[in-house]
Amino acid sequence: MAHILEAAGADRVLTVDLHAGQVQGFFTKPVDHMTALLMLAQYFADLKIEDLVVVSPDVGRVKLNHKFAESIGADLAIMTKERPAQQVAEVGYVIGGRAGQDGTDRRRHHRYPPAP
DSSP states (O other): OHHHHHHTTOSSEEEESOSOGGGGGGOSSOEEEEOOHHHHHHHHHHHTOTTOEEEESSGGGHHHHHHHHHHHTOEEEEEEEEEEETTEEEEEEEEESSTTOTTTTOBOOOEESOOO
16 A cells, blocks of 8 residues: 555645554655554543443554543453454454443354355
8 A cells, every 4th residue: 555655646644543653664765653542532532431441453553542531531442353264264252341241251153244
């Protein structure tokens, strides 16, 4: 994608919340990486939702999601994924949240994409 954008004439690239900051290394042109974390945190803080839990989609995003949960006064849960086949992800466990919340620490199987 970096080469396509540069070949199309881009002389600078603006990104928002890259999955991995290392993606910037594929560009030979300057890359400005911005985050929407503060804007999203303010939005959810303004909603004043009680018993809110932020769920990290995998262990690789725990640090970011922990920061987000703290900024809005929410609890944190972590979802584990298994990949039984290429392009298939299954939710293994959801760990965390508040004690007594229904559904945490229970085995779950959700496939993405859904089975035909």
